[in-house]
Amino acid sequence: MAKNIDIGQVQSIHDIETATALLHRHVGFDERIEDALLFAKEAHAHQSRKSGEPYVVHPILVAAIVASLTGDDSMVIAALLHDVVEDTDHTIEEVEERYGADVAHLVHGLTKIDVIRDAELIPSHSDEKLVVSALTFRKMLLASIRDVRVLVVKLCDRLHNMLTLDALPEAKQRRIAEETLVVYAPIAHRLGISFVKNLLEDLSFGYVFPEEKRKIDDYLKSHHHDMEVRLNGFRQKVTRLMQKHGMRVVDFEILSRIKHDYSIYLKMQRKGISIDEVLDLLAIRVLVREPIQCYTVLGLVHLNFQPLTTRFKDYIAIPKDNGYQTLHTSVFDDTSIIEVQIRTFEMHHTAELGVAAHWKYKSGGSEINLDWLQNLQYQGESVEDFYELAKTDLYSEDISVFSPKGKAFTLPRGATALDFAYAIHTEVGDRANSCLVNKAEVSLLTELHNGDIVRIITADEPVLRCSWVDAVRTSRAKQHIRINCKHRIRDIDTQTGLLIMAGIMQLNVTRIREWLRSHERLQNAWMIARDIDYLRDVLHHYLKELKSHGRFGGFFASRRFKLKPYVFGSIEVFSNHPVHDVVFDFCCHPKAGDEIVAFYSDGKAHIHHKMCQHAAQLIEIGEPMLFVRWKQETIYHYHMIVSMQNAKGALAEFLTYMANLGAEIISIELGKEKEEHIQLCELEFQSSEADINRLRAKIEQKIHIIQFIRTDDAYRSV
Numbered sequence: 001m002a003k004n005i006d007i008g009q010v011q012s013i014h015d016i017e018t019a020t021a022l023l024h025r026h027v028g029f030d031e032r033i034e035d036a037l038l039f040a041k042e043a044h045a046h047q048s049r050k051s052g053e054p055y056v057v058h059p060i061l062v063a064a065i066v067a068s069l070t071g072d073d074s075m076v077i078a079a080l081l082h083d084v085v086e087d088t089d090h091t092i093e094e095v096e097e098r099y100g101a102d103v104a105h106l107v108h109g110l111t112k113i114d115v116i117r118d119a120e121l122i123p124s125h126s127d128e129k130l131v132v133s134a135l136t137f138r139k140m141l142l143a144s145i146r147d148v149r150v151l152v153v154k155l156c157d158r159l160h161n162m163l164t165l166d167a168l169p170e171a172k173q174r175r176i177a178e179e180t181l182v183v184y185a186p187i188a189h190r191l192g193i194s195f196v197k198n199l200l201e202d203l204s205f206g207y208v209f210p211e212e213k214r215k216i217d218d219y220l221k222s223h224h225h226d227m228e229v230r231l232n233g234f235r236q237k238v239t240r241l242m243q244k245h246g247m248r249v250v251d252f253e254i255l256s257r258i259k260h261d262y263s264i265y266l267k268m269q270r271k272g273i274s275i276d277e278v279l280d281l282l283a284i285r286v287l288v289r290e291p292i293q294c295y296t297v298l299g300l301v302h303l304n305f306q307p308l309t310t311r312f313k314d315y316i317a318i319p320k321d322n323g324y325q326t327l328h329t330s331v332f333d334d335t336s337i338i339e340v341q342i343r344t345f346e347m348h349h350t351a352e353l354g355v356a357a358h359w360k361y362k363s364g365g366s367e368i369n370l371d372w373l374q375n376l377q378y379q380g381e382s383v384e385d386f387y388e389l390a391k392t393d394l395y396s397e398d399i400s401v402f403s404p405k406g407k408a409f410t411l412p413r414g415a416t417a418l419d420f421a422y423a424i425h426t427e428v429g430d431r432a433n434s435c436l437v438n439k440a441e442v443s444l445l446t447e448l449h450n451g452d453i454v455r456i457i458t459a460d461e462p463v464l465r466c467s468w469v470d471a472v473r474t475s476r477a478k479q480h481i482r483i484n485c486k487h488r489i490r491d492i493d494t495q496t497g498l499l500i501m502a503g504i505m506q507l508n509v510t511r512i513r514e515w516l517r518s519h520e521r522l523q524n525a526w527m528i529a530r531d532i533d534y535l536r537d538v539l540h541h542y543l544k545e546l547k548s549h550g551r552f553g554g555f556f557a558s559r560r561f562k563l564k565p566y567v568f569g570s571i572e573v574f575s576n577h578p579v580h581d582v583v584f585d586f587c588c589h590p591k592a593g594d595e596i597v598a599f600y601s602d603g604k605a606h607i608h609h610k611m612c613q614h615a616a617q618l619i620e621i622g623e624p625m626l627f628v629r630w631k632q633e634t635i636y637h638y639h640m641i642v643s644m645q646n647a648k649g650a651l652a653e654f655l656t657y658m659a660n661l662g663a664e665i666i667s668i669e670l671g672k673e674k675e676e677h678i679q680l681c682e683l684e685f686q687s688s689e690a691d692i693n694r695l696r697a698k699i700e701q702k703i704h705i706i707q708f709i710r711t712d713d714a715y716r717s718v
Contacts, residue, residue, distance in 0.1 A: 005068035007199060010061055011163040014053045016041065019060040026067035027076055032099060036077040037063075039098070043081075043088045051167035058160060059083060065156040069193070069353055072149070078106035079153050085111050109150035110157070151187060155196050158184045162203040177207035192323055192354025201262035209265070216261050219275050227282055231256040234333045235284050238340075241300050242286075247293070253345075255285040276678060277643050277706055279311070279330060283339035287348050291316060294342045298327050301340055305331035306669070308682070310639070310707065311339075316347070323350055332669075337680065401452045411448065415473040418444040418465075421456045422477040429480055433459040445471050464488050466595075466611055485611075489595060490526050492610055492619065496597055497528030497535075499625040503600060504539065504561055504576050509622060515542065528627075529597070532574055535627055536563065566605075567631065573598060573605045574627040580604060588612035592636075593690045598628035635686050637666075638695070641707040646679040654681075657702045661695075663687045680706070 005026065013019050020037065027033055040059050047055035063079035066072075077099055084090050085107060092111070096104030162180060165173050181204045188197035206213045220227075235254050242252060259267075259281050267278050275281070286297050294316060301307075311330040319325045327342040343351065400408050401420055409423045417437060421444070422429030435444055436455040445468065448454065466485035469478055501512045516522040519541070527534040539561050563574040568582040570592060580603040588609035590596050595610035599618055605626050608615035619625075644650055655665065666684040689695040692710050699705060 005065060007163070010065065010160065013061060014051070014057060016054055016057055016060070019057045019064070023060055023064040023067065026064050027071070027073075030073055033073060033076055033080070036080045036099060040080045040084065043084045043090055047087065049164070049167065051164060055083075055087075058164075062153070062157050062160050065159060066153055069156065069195075070149075070152065074100075074102045074106060075149050075153055077103050078110065078149075079156060081107050082110040082153060082157060086114055105147065106150055106153065109147060110154060113150070113154055148191065151191065152193070155184060155188050155191075155193065155200075159196055159199055159203075162200060165203070165207065173207045177204040180204040181208060188354075192320075192350065193352075194354070195352045198260045198263075202260050205262040205265065212265055213261060216264055216275060220258060220261075227258055230333070230336050231258075231282055231284065231338070234282075234336070234338050237304075237333070238284065238286065238301065241304055242297065245296075245300060247288075247296075251289055252293075252297075253287045255287070257283055257285065259283065273643075273704075273706060277704070279308075279337050279680075279706070280339035282336065283341060285341045285343070285348070287343060287345050289344060291344055291347075294327050294344065297342050298329065301329065301331060301342075305333055307331045308337065308641075310709065316343070323354070326351060335679070399448060399450045401448050401450070401454055404453060404455045412473050415448055416445045416471065416477075417442065417448060417454055417456070418468065419472050419474040419477045420448060420454045422472075422474065422480060424456065426476075426480055428456055428458060429477060430462040430484060431458040431460070432456050433463055444468075464611065489610060492597070492616075493526035493529040495619050496625055497525040499619065499622060500528055500535065500627050501538070502622075503624040503626065504563070505542070532563075532627060532629070535574075539563075563627070568605075570631045571605075571607065572629050572631050575600070575605075578603055579626070582607060585614070587614040593630060596628055596630070598626040600624040600626050635688055636690055637684070637686055637711045638663075638692070639682075639684050639707075639709050639711050640699075640705060641680060641682045642699075643678060643704045643706055644681050651681070654703055658685065658699070661687070661698055662689070684711070 009022070013022060023037070037060070041056050044054070044056040044059070049055050049058060059080050059082060062082065063076045066079040067076050070076075081095060081099075081103070085092050085095065092104055092108050095107050158180060161176065165176060168176070180200050185197050185200040185204065188194075188200060235256050239249075239254055243249065259278065264275060264278055264281065267273070267280075268275060286294075288294060288297060308330045311328070313328040316325045316327055325343060325347045328339065329342075330337055330339045399411055399413055399415065401411060401415075402408055403424070409420060411419055411423060417435040418429065418432055421432040421435070432444055434457045435442060435446070436457070437446055437448065437452050439453075444465075462484065464485055465481060466489070469481045469485070472478055472481065498509045498512050498516075501507075501516075502509045505512070513522060513525075516525055516538075521538065524534075528538060543561060561576055563576055566573045566575065566579040571582050573579050573582065577600065579600075582598075582605045584590065584607050588611075590607060590609040590612075596607055597610050597615055597619075598605040598607055599615075600606075601624070605628060607628065608618075642654075644654060651670075655668075658665065664686040666686060668681065668683040670679060670681055687695060692708070696705060696708050699708075
């Protein structure tokens with residue numbers, strides 16, 4: 001397993017004898033491997049690396065890393081010979097004759113990677129941006145390399161290159177580190193080899209963002225003792241808890257760790273927080289023998305330590321695409337928040353080594369083709385993380401996606417397929433009906449990744465999606481969705497206003513429309529459905545006209561047209577006809593705060609979402625309508641975690657501020673004391689403010705928010 005090789009030791013080896021000894025510790029005696037070792041030494045006999053050490057030290061150490069990951073003879077031999085064909089006079093035919101077709105196939109694949117790299121990647125001396133060419137390189141790499149073993153060996157090759165990068169000029173160090181972050185770390189992630197992925201990221205991080213790396217390292221060094229004390233204390237508590245409930249020490253293992261540097265940095269950048277606000281900085285990992293025991297341990301942890309319910313994830317029941325399985329949760333322990341990961345020993349093996357944990361290859365075996373590998377061509381979660389870090393002109397917060405014909409479109413990170421549709425053309429976005437991403441049918445709200453190929457399928461008519469305005473990312477998409485929906489809602493409000501007037505005055509819609517047009521009010525008819533005061537004003541002017549003309553009944557109409565308010569929970573209805581009840585029809589299920597309309601039937605107000613198709617049909621046939629609105633004091637429920645000064649009166653001052661905002665506190669709990677003057681506070685509260693973004697902006701004027709969601713509507717989390 002990966003933990004059996006000491007990466008620090010690998011980095012310190014610079015001579016052939018010590019490198020060979022390390023390789024022998026990870027492979028048993030094998031004539032083919034010994035012969036390949038001798039072959040590599042002879043082939044590279046007169047070559048040296050930039051550091052001055054014998055070149056062959058590099059392939060020997062790569063082979064040692066490969067052996068520790070897989071134990072596969074063919075892969076070890078390919079690692080020993082991976083530079084022979086490209087850098088010496090030996091041919092691939094010679095390799096095949098000497099070691100067989102399987103080894104030759106692997107060496108050919110590794111040589112092919114270097115050929116693609118030379119063709120596609122911008123050279124290190126260029127001033128052009130690396131990211132686009134690196135993404136193209138990665139796409140072509142994954143499209144052309146059909147055997148996952150080639151990628152595993154190449155990742156080990158890149159890992160050793162990163163361990164020895166200090167021998168190169170500074171500009172080349174940075175270029176190779178950037179390439180590693182964009183190309184190789186995401187591949188390691190997708191293959192599930194977290195052991196290699198984390199090392200590649202942290203090694204690259206120091207070259208790409210040296211100042212940020214130094215700050216994080218300084219923090220971890222200065223707080224190391226305190227963090228170790230807290231971790232060890234929590235680990236002992238969990239150990240005693242498991243033993244108390246009948247679990248033997250020999251049947252489980254508890255590991256502890258501090259989040260690795262690059263992942264800390266990513267978390268800080270994503271959330272805009274400082275390192276002391278990273279909630280999962282400290283973690284333990286509980287390893288057990290059986291999957292059912294994972295849930296037993298989870299129950300013990302949650303019953304004895306207060307969990308942060310929003311941070312629980314079950315990747316055992318629903319594994320990640322790369323096979324990763326683990327239970328994730330975070331709990332309070334005195335003044336600390338600690339992440340707890342629970343998995344079996346087998347799951348741990350898979351999580352650390354990914355595909356290398358389960359594929360056993362034999363010499364002379366056939367080529368391994370993994371169909372799912374082709375799906376990696378246009379996926380790259382870590383690349384989006386990399387883009388988000390945009391610190392200099394080299395990095396962009398943009399992603400590049402492609403039309404089926406290969407035309408590139410630049411979109412911001414987090415953009416959806418619908419954003420892409422609007423980027424093509426406004427009409428395409430308006431009529432977008434469905435889409436294919438990398439030939440797979442997905443939702444129009446699917447988040448796109450670098451290199452995705454997107455095909456938009458359009459409808460004959462525009463499709464309104466007013467509730468999606470907050471789900472798209474680009475201002476172009478948001479603007480056009482708002483414009484279209486504003487026009488549609490204005491049309492609905494105009495029709496609704498006419499029907500409300502018709503119902504009140506017992507006249508047909510044609511007469512109402514003509515009266516409004518003659519009084520130059522028709523263009524504002526939409527206001528009748530939205531503003532009760534405007535509706536009353538229109539009625540007042542109509543009655544005034546009746547009286548001025550002395551028409552029969554004009555003096556009695558004021559009573560007949562008088563609107564009475566009816567309140568049913570959070571709904572207010574205004575009508576001059578008796579309303580006994582409010583009914584929410586089952587076709588659209590409007591939520592509090594949604595745009596709504598009301599139809600009048602049998603003394604009841606039937607409530608629909610304003611964009612409901614069934615409501616549109618009722619409006620079209622002229623069903624009687626009522627003025628309806630949400631009651632002004634609707635209450636919304638919120639959950640929030642904030643970081644506050646651990647000073648006398650700070651909590652009271654903050655609670656007073658919340659009270660002044662009209663918030664009613666339901667529960668409050670003080671958590672982790674992150675350092676001497678900072679602590680976390682978790683609270684539940686109610687507010688009449690429906691706009692979560694506006695409320696958050698007000699609160700952030702006073703305090704730093706780490707997490708903020710509306711618990712009565714999960715789709716409004718920010």
